[in-house]
Amino acid sequence: MVIDSLEFAQRHEILSGRLQLGTLPRLAEVLFDDSDSLDYEVSGETAGGKAFLALKLEGPLRLICQRCLGALEFALSVRSRVMLIEPGSPWPDDGQVGGLEDEACDAIAASRELDLAPLLEEEILLTLPIAPRHERCEPPVAVAASKEASPFAQLARLKHN
Numbered sequence: 001m002v003i004d005s006l007e008f009a010q011r012h013e014i015l016s017g018r019l020q021l022g023t024l025p026r027l028a029e030v031l032f033d034d035s036d037s038l039d040y041e042v043s044g045e046t047a048g049g050k051a052f053l054a055l056k057l058e059g060p061l062r063l064i065c066q067r068c069l070g071a072l073e074f075a076l077s078v079r080s081r082v083m084l085i086e087p088g089s090p091w092p093d094d095g096q097v098g099g100l101e102d103e104a105c106d107a108i109a110a111s112r113e114l115d116l117a118p119l120l121e122e123e124i125l126l127t128l129p130i131a132p133r134h135e136r137c138e139p140p141v142a143v144a145a146s147k148e149a150s151p152f153a154q155l156a157r158l159k160h161n
């Protein structure tokens with residue numbers, strides 16, 4: 001997944017496929033199961049003499065619920081755009097990085113050997129909730145099964161006697 005980024009943008013090329021999440025170390029850490037994969041599409045764009053990469057990522061992920069540590073379904077849908085900055089060109093101020101219809105976008109250094117995997121990984125990480133949680137956690141099965149034996153259950157019995 002290595003492209004010559006400026007050429008890719010200027011030729012309006014498109015690259016798409018499936019991204020194996022287990023190959024992305026930072027992302028794999030926050031996933032319940034990193035054997036999942038996502039559809040991605042990267043397309044080169046130019047506008048106003050500037051070059052961009054439009055990124056699309058789509059697919060279901062399973063995150064780890066921060067409360068019960070169970071699997072939490074998350075429908076990932078990323079649409080973003082990064083501006084390519086040529087070597088030697090001034091880096092735009094944050095406020096000026098718009099380019100297309102005032103839409104804010106990040107800038108990255110253009111490279112003849114741009115590896116898309118870390119770029120896509122970063123975009124996914126930015127989209128994920130910081131502390132994912134179920135709206136209502138399912139009680140873990142093990143706890144439910146041993147409810148009778150819990151100290152609280154025994155206490156409740158004592159009170160009834």
Ligand SMILES: [Zn+2]
Binds near residue numbers: 066068069133134136
């Ligand atoms: Zn939960």
